[in-house]
Amino acid sequence: MTTSNATLEPSTLEQKQPKRRKTNFFRANHGDSKFKRLIIHLILIGYCIISVYPLLRIFSVSLRPGNRVLSTDLSIIPPDATLENYRLVIYEQGLLQWIWNSLAVTITTAIIGVIIAATSAYAFSRFKFKGRSTLLIYLLTTQMIPTAMLMVPLYILAINLGLVGTYRGLVIAYAVTSVPFSIWILKGYYDTIPTELEEAAIIDGATPLQAFWKIILPLSTPALAITFLFNFSQSWNEYLIARVILGSNEAILTWPLGLNRLMGQYLVQWGQYNAGAILVSLPVMILFLSMSKYMISGLTLGSVKG
Amino acid sequence: MFDFDALIKSLSEVGSTILAVLLIVVILEAFLYLILVKWLKTKNALVYMLISPAILGLLVLQIYPLVWEGYISMTNMSLSHFFNFDFIGLRNYVRVFTEPVLKQVTFFPLFWRTLLWTFINVAFHVIGGMVLALLLNREMKLRGLYRMLIIIPWALPQVVAAMAWRGEFNYEYGWINIMLKQIGLQPVQWLTSPVPNFAAMCIVNIWLGIPFMTVILLGGLQSISGEYYEAAEMDGANNWQKFWKITLPLMKPIMSPAVILGTVWTFNTFNISFFINQYELESSDILVTALFRAAFQYNRYGFSAAFAFIIFFILLGYSTIFAKTTGALKGVKD
Numbered sequence: 001m002t003t004s005n006a007t008l009e010p011s012t013l014e015q016k017q018p019k020r021r022k023t024n025f026f027r028a029n030h031g032d033s034k035f036k037r038l039i040i041h042l043i044l045i046g047y048c049i050i051s052v053y054p055l056l057r058i059f060s061v062s063l064r065p066g067n068r069v070l071s072t073d074l075s076i077i078p079p080d081a082t083l084e085n086y087r088l089v090i091y092e093q094g095l096l097q098w099i100w101n102s103l104a105v106t107i108t109t110a111i112i113g114v115i116i117a118a119t120s121a122y123a124f125s126r127f128k129f130k131g132r133s134t135l136l137i138y139l140l141t142t143q144m145i146p147t148a149m150l151m152v153p154l155y156i157l158a159i160n161l162g163l164v165g166t167y168r169g170l171v172i173a174y175a176v177t178s179v180p181f182s183i184w185i186l187k188g189y190y191d192t193i194p195t196e197l198e199e200a201a202i203i204d205g206a207t208p209l210q211a212f213w214k215i216i217l218p219l220s221t222p223a224l225a226i227t228f229l230f231n232f233s234q235s236w237n238e239y240l241i242a243r244v245i246l247g248s249n250e251a252i253l254t255w256p257l258g259l260n261r262l263m264g265q266y267l268v269q270w271g272q273y274n275a276g277a278i279l280v281s282l283p284v285m286i287l288f289l290s291m292s293k294y295m296i297s298g299l300t301l302g303s304v305k306g
Numbered sequence: 307m308f309d310f311d312a313l314i315k316s317l318s319e320v321g322s323t324i325l326a327v328l329l330i331v332v333i334l335e336a337f338l339y340l341i342l343v344k345w346l347k348t349k350n351a352l353v354y355m356l357i358s359p360a361i362l363g364l365l366v367l368q369i370y371p372l373v374w375e376g377y378i379s380m381t382n383m384s385l386s387h388f389f390n391f392d393f394i395g396l397r398n399y400v401r402v403f404t405e406p407v408l409k410q411v412t413f414f415p416l417f418w419r420t421l422l423w424t425f426i427n428v429a430f431h432v433i434g435g436m437v438l439a440l441l442l443n444r445e446m447k448l449r450g451l452y453r454m455l456i457i458i459p460w461a462l463p464q465v466v467a468a469m470a471w472r473g474e475f476n477y478e479y480g481w482i483n484i485m486l487k488q489i490g491l492q493p494v495q496w497l498t499s500p501v502p503n504f505a506a507m508c509i510v511n512i513w514l515g516i517p518f519m520t521v522i523l524l525g526g527l528q529s530i531s532g533e534y535y536e537a538a539e540m541d542g543a544n545n546w547q548k549f550w551k552i553t554l555p556l557m558k559p560i561m562s563p564a565v566i567l568g569t570v571w572t573f574n575t576f577n578i579s580f581f582i583n584q585y586e587l588e589s590s591d592i593l594v595t596a597l598f599r600a601a602f603q604y605n606r607y608g609f610s611a612a613f614a615f616i617i618f619f620i621l622l623g624y625s626t627i628f629a630k631t632t633g634a635l636k637g638v639k640d
Contacts, residue, residue, distance in 0.1 A: 052455050054474065145618060147594075149597065151598070152607050153611075179363060284463060
């Protein structure tokens with residue numbers, strides 16, 4: 001950059017600005033030597049391999065025929081690849097049943113969680129009221145409660161209420177676990193919506209509730225989707241509470257419990273486990289990766305704002 | 307493969323649960339409306355009606371169990387004293403520090419190990435995440451592809467990751483030992499000896515956690531205006547100075563909450579330690595897994611309740627101090 005830039009008119013500077021936006025950080029590096037760029041690419045490729053290889057291994061083991069599951073072969077597609085493990089885990093182990101169980105519990109809790117969080121986050125974002133900051137700090141504090149800590153009282157409660165071994169018990173146990181964090185995410189997002197929009201609506205005769213319903217909620221669709229996904233993934237991947245609440249009720253295992261049974265200490269169905277793992281993870285991963293941009297912005301907004 | 311009756315049964319169970327929740331919310335709102343609007347004519351009635359479902363849920367499913375747990379922690383409740391337990395005051399809290407928590411391991415080794423575990427993981431997450439974020443935050447070819455591949459471990463369900471890694475830590479058939487042998491090193495007893503098992507836990511958790519930190523930090527880097535760097539360049543700053551004097555200070559509002567949450571989450575990470583530790587080595591347990599075992603394998607409910615509160619207060623103390631010193635919670639007061 002030449003010194004003449006310093007004397008440029010502000011307007012010309014502003015005109016140049018948008019073009020630079022994307023490349024602004026460490027701009028000097030754009031004069032990087034080929035060697036430096038090569039090193040950067042090599043580091044990134046190296047890390048990509050580290051992050052993807054274990055996944056490829058799951059895939060590779062899932063393709064092995066039953067008698068060769070234990071092998072020291074490192075090739076990604078084994079020479080005698082077969083889909084036998086997929087057939088077995090679906091037809092013999094009841095993977096579909098487990099996935100259905102998980103879906104039923106997960107979608108229910110995610111819907112309940114998002115509705116509860118969306119309304120209360122609006123109150124926290126737009127209104128000053130007594131106890132507001134205490135409540136917000138309390139919500140953050142709940143992040144510090146180890147899951148295992150709530151297990152003992154929840155388990156004993158579930159025994160006393162006859163909820164052990166039922167979906168109902170699991171839905172109830174999950175329902176509020178993600179609410180505090182969801183409120184933070186949504187509050188952070190609502191905070192970025194200018195209040196003028198609602199003020200204008202209220203001047204036109206809308207009630208605050210109508211303003212929330214007609215203006216804030218539609219504008220927050222991306223954040224609501226993120227929150228839903230966040231709630232969804234929390235209960236979809238949950239193992240501990242499910243293990244304690246569902247106990248030994250074979251009929252209603254969620255998929256983490258079901259897959260875990262394939263990996264018992266003495267009887268290991270390694271190939272079937274990996275086939276099941278692929279079938280369970282792939283849809284969720286595609287969903288996650290396609291939404292990741294929005295998820296991150298939602299999470300950072302939530303944390304930056306407070 | 308698919309039991310149709312079970313399907314109907316699960317649908318009706320789930321449906322009735324949703325209906326019950328809806329009913330409770332409607333009754334609650336109607337009740338609040340009558341009291342706050344019709345009777346007390348409160349100005350802020352809407353606020354309380356908006357937050358009441360969340361408050362009620364948290365009261366019933368979090369506060370009440372916690373208070374009850376506080377009570378249990380002062381009793382000798384266990385499997386043999388499930389109904390006829392006695393009040394024993396604060397004795398459990400003393401026992402946590404004086405008696406073995408599990409078979410042999412006592413509180414302080416567990417505590418130091420958990421601190422080590424948290425420190426190693428968070429340090430690697432932040433440093434690794436920062437390096438990757440800095441590398442990704444520039445115009446280059448394949449950037450989108452790198453970014454997507456790097457966040458894959460984050461999208462993988464944790465249970466799947468933990469179990470798959472455990473399989474790969476197998477002495478003979480896991481790829482880690484196979485590769486170690488190929489480059490001429492000794493294979494490692496990842497699952498059966500204490501130190502390698504702890505290392506295995508760390509490897510898995512670092513692998514899982516770096517992507518999240520990378521994307522959070524990348525988001526932060528992208529929000530820093532380029533003008534700061536232009537100004538610094540004009541003053542002749544080098545990259546190193548730019549990083550310490552511009553990037554790091556400007557990233558602080560994003561990093562400090564991320565570090566607090568990351569620390570708390572790592573401290574409380576259950577799945578990794580629980581699954582990688584296949585042979586239940588007490589030398590690999592961290593506080594939360596020891597808590598689970600004390601409660602559900604040794605069935606010492608009263609004792610583990612006291613243990614749980616001690617863990618909770620450690621975290622609360624840490625977060626309060628950290629938040630105060632970094633001002634991470636300033637936004638709350640707005």
